[in-house]
Amino acid sequence: MAKASNETRVATAEFTAGATAESGLPPPALAEVAFAGRSNVGKSSLMNSLLGRRNLVRTSNTPGCTRQINVFSARLADGLACHFVDLPGYGYAKVSKTEARGWGPMLEGYLRSRTTLRAVFVLVDVRRGVLQEERDLIDFLSRPPTVQRAVPTRIYVCATKVDKLPVSQHKPALAALAREAGFEVIGTSAETHFGREEVWTRIRKAIAGEA
Numbered sequence: 001m002a003k004a005s006n007e008t009r010v011a012t013a014e015f016t017a018g019a020t021a022e023s024g025l026p027p028p029a030l031a032e033v034a035f036a037g038r039s040n041v042g043k044s045s046l047m048n049s050l051l052g053r054r055n056l057v058r059t060s061n062t063p064g065c066t067r068q069i070n071v072f073s074a075r076l077a078d079g080l081a082c083h084f085v086d087l088p089g090y091g092y093a094k095v096s097k098t099e100a101r102g103w104g105p106m107l108e109g110y111l112r113s114r115t116t117l118r119a120v121f122v123l124v125d126v127r128r129g130v131l132q133e134e135r136d137l138i139d140f141l142s143r144p145p146t147v148q149r150a151v152p153t154r155i156y157v158c159a160t161k162v163d164k165l166p167v168s169q170h171k172p173a174l175a176a177l178a179r180e181a182g183f184e185v186i187g188t189s190a191e192t193h194f195g196r197e198e199v200w201t202r203i204r205k206a207i208a209g210e211a
């Protein structure tokens with residue numbers, strides 16, 4: 001089926017780097033948007049949905065699948081280019097303590113110091129709600145850049161897996177999440193691609209520095 005003319009077209013999308021330390025990240029040359037959230041929330045799946053690629057970003061039923069910072073380069077048909085950054089999931093008890101210690105500081109270090117980071121999408125499972133880790137992450141990212149981080153970064157909260165709820169429950173569920181988060185919440189589904197253009201609109205604004 002032909003795409004509607006106003007729909008985002010991704011011309012190229014490719015894996016660029018997998019980093020287990022900040023030194024493994026590509027040079028900060030392109031604007032970046034990052035996807036954060038607990039293990040299994042659907043970060044990698046949402047990225048595939050946005051990029052229009054079924055399996056570019058590895059997804060898994062087993063929580064804790066993405067253990068490093070994976071960077072993808074995307075170029076849209078209209079010329080916009082950016083990095084998509086898949087962050088390691090947090091909050092998964094079965095990842096060993098040593099390993100958890102390994103990527104905790106790396107994630108924080110990335111969020112603190114990456115000068116090209118324009119937006120962080122904080123993902124929340126629509127059925128689970130906003131828990132303490134999400135609050136902590138939102139608080140951390142909301143602090144003035146001079147205190148915690150190198151640059152101001154937009155924060156967007158996305159509810160994932162909305163296809164798991166009947167359509168009649170979408171609005172009330174998203175409103176409840178927005179109250180919990182203290183932020184607007186964008187409903188998304190990697191299965192049906194619901195919310196895809198809404199997320200792209202935020203990505204474009206964040207990269208352009210528009211309100």
Ligand SMILES: Nc1nc2c(ncn2[C@@H]2O[C@H](COP(=O)(O)OP(=O)(O)OP(=O)(O)O)[C@@H](O)[C@H]2O)c(=O)[nH]1
Nearest residue numbers: 039040041042043044045059060064065066089190
């Ligand atoms: N029904 C439904 N399932 C989804 C959706 N998004 C992700 N899933 C499923 O949820 C599971 C986890 O998805 P991932 O995208 O691998 O989750 P992740 O957040 O990247 O997980 P980690 O890499 O472990 O941190 C997979 O089985 C996906 O198929 C969605 O929108 N709808």
Ligand SMILES: [Mg+2]
Nearest residue numbers: 043044065066
């Ligand atoms: Mg993942």
